[in-house]
Amino acid sequence: MSVDEYIFAENVRKAIESFKAGNTILLFDMEGREEETDFAIPAEAVKPSDVRLMRKEGGGLICVSLDALAAEKLGLPLMSDLLISASEVDPSILKTIEKSGDLKYDSRSSFSLWVNHRKTRTGIPDNDRALTINEVANSVKKTLNAEPVDFGIEFRTPGHVALLRAAEGLTNERCGQTELSVALAHMSGITPAVAICEILDDHSGTALSKKKAIELSNKKEMVFVEGSEIVEAYETWKELNSY
Template identity: 60%
Template sequence: MSGDTVYSCLTYRNENINRALKALRAGKMIQIYDSDSREGETDLVIPAKAVTFKDVKRMRKDAGGLICVAIDPVASKQLKLPFMAELIREASKTSDVLGEIVEKEGDLKYDSHSSFSLWVNHRNTRTGIPDNERALTIRKIGEITERKLSGDPVHFGEEFRTPGHVALLRAAEGLLDERKGQTELSVALARMAGITPAMVVCEMLDDYSGEALSKEDSKEYGKEHGLVFLEGQEIVEAYMTWTGSE
């Protein structure tokens, strides 16, 4: 079955998913809620290549969480991006302190492991933290992901330096078969949309409670701003259909 045929079937079955894919293809922002049993958080999500400084400002002010870029597992391997926990474990061989603090099995209450990779700035930034500089770094991450997947022999270190102000997230190799975090959910949507699988995610926080913004308040924000709101399970079911594994 061709990809187009699978996508047509998917569109017919879930109009909400179709609206989200259309928005992402147009470089627009959507919302993803993972699940009640996981983080229980809603993220603002947008393709990395489409990000402007106004998008960074919106995520910083309206969402308030950590602005990260989730990268497809194939591209992550090709770009030789490590998991941060693996780097720290290696470094812990010469540092007792690192050995004590590195993530261990059972540390995370919502998953088996973290997706964090490097924190980077693009080499054409100064401090890397202003909205326009973070937007540049994010767009360039999207571009190098696309170029690497297309076979271009690019080298990550020629364009980026670490430490920096944009956190990279490396999607699990098995994607949604292995992990159902915002990292994997957003990359799965990118694959379904046929766009570069490098996606910006940022958690929505509550200014008053000190907690994550509730699902209800997140949905209300989405309605006010015309954003498509997706449940994680919707994405999982759609991706299973798209891959033919349903």
């Protein structure tokens, strides 16, 4: 039995194969948390048609999950920290900033900046957002390879693509779609930047149920993987890669 076969459950192995091929998967977080399924696509592989899929058949917010070290190197703060600093100039902002207990599903959100690449026009069409997402991934890849990146020259904010900064400890610290998708990217050996978008139910407007998400994955022939499977696999992966 190979190492991969030993560490990873079947769904995780299939998700890794999909990520390596630049394909879309369906990622469910966890029971008792958001209980949402996202489309998840390696950011470096996103095409305009993928943006269309996310906005038409997902319907949630199109974001890019980023590795914490890369976000630090690129100078991408958590939005809550940025607003706290801004409140020193404008105290009225302080009242609106996320506080402990505000979220029903976690202790904090992972929002960073919202950006457009400077080569985009308005930033919102499918091709513009795909370009921004691709170039965010390119910046992550470069900075993790110790190549110089001036994020401000490449991108402007505010923009139309939400960046999410993963927790430094990933699933040891937080188990949101941000951390789960980045952990899966690390296990796949790809650039740790992943486009994600919540899938909503067309009829109820609420998060698509896990049952319906599995049905959708079968219909579209996309891998469905649960956060609990990723957490388990990632823990073992880290142990085997710590030597």
